[in-house]
Amino acid sequence: MTKSFKDLIVWQKSRNLAALVYKLTEKFPKSELYGLTNQMRRAVISISSNIAESYHRFHLREKNQFLAIAFGSDSELESQIEIAKILFPDINYKQAEELLSEVMKILNNFLKE
Numbered sequence: 001m002t003k004s005f006k007d008l009i010v011w012q013k014s015r016n017l018a019a020l021v022y023k024l025t026e027k028f029p030k031s032e033l034y035g036l037t038n039q040m041r042r043a044v045i046s047i048s049s050n051i052a053e054s055y056h057r058f059h060l061r062e063k064n065q066f067l068a069i070a071f072g073s074d075s076e077l078e079s080q081i082e083i084a085k086i087l088f089p090d091i092n093y094k095q096a097e098e099l100l101s102e103v104m105k106i107l108n109n110f111l112k113e
Helices: 009-025 036-055 060-087 094-112
Strands: none
Touching: 009 036, 009 060, 009 094, 036 060, 060 094
16 A cells, blocks of 8 residues: 555656656757746646645545646647657657656556546
8 A cells, every 4th residue: 555645656757757857958958948948847847746646635536637637747748848859859858758658658547447
């Protein structure tokens, strides 16, 4: 039994994804600090934050609401990575894309339950 949201595999993966996105966006030009860098960082932080918040909700409807928001932030980040790949093609996004896909699959399964 999980004692904390920190025990959830999906939260751990989303936390690792956040760290990875921060490292990736450090490679972006400084001119993107208030553009794509900021948007990607906000989206990735939203994922783990909403998973954590869902853990402390008692009603299934509330839990699912926060998980759905996290899933939406996943989709937002996925779109932003696709844009970043066009703008900054020399950066390797593979690890972030794979981890994002894992998080999305887990969240999707939670939402189907």
